[in-house]
Every structure is written in C-alpha cells, then in structure tokens.
Amino acid sequence: MNRLGEMQKFGEIVKSGTQLTFNFEVGTNDETAKWINNQHRQGIIATADAMYRAVAIGRMLLDVKKTCADGTFTQWLDDNVDVSRRYAYNFMAMVENPAVVEKEVYLPLAVKKIEAFNTQKRREEIQKAHERVDEFIETGEKPQGWRRGTDDKLAEERKSKIAEKINLQGTAWERLLEESERKDSWLYKHLDALENDNARIEACHDVIKMCKRISTELQKG
Secondary structure, X not given: OOHHHHHXXXXXXXXXXXXXXXXXXXXXXXXXXXXXXXXXXXXHHHHHXXXXXXXXXXXXXXXXXXXXXXXXXXXXXXHHOOOOHHHHHHXXXXXXXXXXXXXXXXXXXXXXXXXXXXXXHHHHHHHHHHHHHHHHHHHOOOOOOOOOOHHHHHHHHHHHHHXXXXXXXXXXXXXXXXXXXXXXXXXXXHHHOOOOHHHHHHHHHHHHHHHHHHHHHHHHO
16 A cells, blocks of 8 residues: 555544554553554554664565666566665665664654764765865875776866866967966977866876876886
C-alpha cells in the first residue's frame, strides 16, 4: 500500500473511532493497563521491524549494484523495484554509514538524518573539489586526491571562465605587452605568436610545470 493509502486508512480509523477488540471492562484495573502496555510494545516492535527491513533492503540493493554494469543499476531499480529511488538510495546510505542512524528506531527520522548527512557530505566534497582546482590553477599540477573526470571538468570550466573574463576585459594581451618591461623576452615573443588567450593560458601553465620540475631537480643537486 502506498503512503497516501496508509494516511487515508489512518484517517478513517480516527474518524470512525475503531478500536482493537477486548473482553474486559475498561477502567483503572490491571486488564486495561496490560492491554495498553501490550499495544504499545507491539507498536514499538512494528517500528523497529521497519528499520530492520530498511537495512535488509539496503544491503540487498548494494549487493545487486555490485552485479550491475556501470550506469545500469538505476534503470534496473526503476523497472523492477517498488521502493522509490529516493528511499532505495537512502536505505543503501544507512547501511554504508550506520553511525549516522545508530540510535534511531523510527524509520522516517532515520531517513531524514541520512538525507541531511548526504547533503552535508556533498557540500564538503564540492568544496574540496574547488580547493583542488584552485591549487591546480595556481601551480599547474594536479594535487593529491584529484578526481579524474569530475575535477578535470571543473578545471576546464574554471579555465573557460578565466578566459572569458579576460576576453570581456578587451585586448588583455595587448595591454600586458604594452605595460611589460620584458616584452622583448623569449617568453613574451612565444606567447605573442599564439593564436588566442586560451592558448596563452595553457602555455603559461606548461611553463609553470616545467619551471617547477627543473627547480626540484636543481635542488636535488
């Protein structure tokens, strides 16, 4: 039964005043107290059971994912499993990060905790990626932890924005040539011969790499 169906059914129960059956007189007696306590215990068991089942589903999905070719797991999930994609990934995240939901026994709250954890984790990963790209742009060398694909793409986007900014400022290269006291040096002549500022930016990065490598070797003696 879907979530809306559960809510409608619960509303009908509340409206009609439906109760579970009992065969004793309601009052401040032992039978009444035992009945209340028993229903409460059963509710706790049912709540805990939902957590157990979510974790079991998460483990199973992780195992299935290992058997799928790259990029095919999500499609298999959509085509074959009734659990929504959101909940499926949350269940897997609960298995992979048990400490986040370790003390939680109520599944909806566990899902909220794991979603908040994942959001914060993504923000931290994005921040670290920008820091790696900043270091690469500055030094010309890819730092430790560089991620092929994602960081490369981010670096290309950053270089494009830098180049675009330079182009928007007008003839930036001509201004640099005019202001420089070393415009007759081999480096300026080499850069001036290139076709555009993007090529000059790449050449500068290459020079930085080369100079850093030479400096390191010279220091070794």
